[in-house]
Amino acid sequence: FPTxxxxxxxxxxxxxxxxxxxxxxxxxSFAEVSGGTSWQAVQTSTPFTAVAGNGYFINTTSxxxxxxxxxxxxxxxxxxxxxxxxxxxxxxxIDPNGTEKIVGSTASLTVSTERAANTLVYVDGTQGWLxxxx
Numbered sequence: 001f002p003t004x005x006x007x008x009x010x011x012x013x014x015x016x017x018x019x020x021x022x023x024x025x026x027x028x029s030f031a032e033v034s035g036g037t038s039w040q041a042v043q044t045s046t047p048f049t050a051v052a053g054n055g056y057f058i059n060t061t062s063x064x065x066x067x068x069x070x071x072x073x074x075x076x077x078x079x080x081x082x083x084x085x086x087x088x089x090x091x092x093x094i095d096p097n098g099t100e101k102i103v104g105s106t107a108s109l110t111v112s113t114e115r116a117a118n119t120l121v122y123v124d125g126t127q128g129w130l131x132x133x134x
Contacts, residue, residue, distance in 0.1 A: 101128030
């Protein structure tokens with residue numbers, strides 16, 4: 001059994017094995033669950049700063065919303081979904097972090113397509129955050 005304390009949202013994994021075959025002995029440890037998108041509650045306040053790995057249902061029914069991207073590391077992802085189908089009347093504006101880029105530009109990205117669902121993934125300092133679907 002693992003030597004560490006049990007905490008929520010973890011799973012058991014084989015940490016090490018000594019020997020082999022039917023006589024091999026393994027030591028278990030707890031590992032953190034990672035991967036996938038952690039979806040957040042519906043977002044209605046502006047501005048707000050996104051967190052890498054999170055997905056946001058954005059409700060612009062009451063007005064436009066501004067989302068600031070976090071500083072990017074290769075492979076980071078942020079997802080957004082038009083919660084109420086109102087991006088066409090009240091846009092979502094996505095701002096880069098400092099001098100980082102969105103699709104190769106330091107300009108903000110305006111999402112104005114009703115029912116848009118986008119994922120941005122950070123690639124590098126040249127292109128910055130790229131759209132993987134729109």
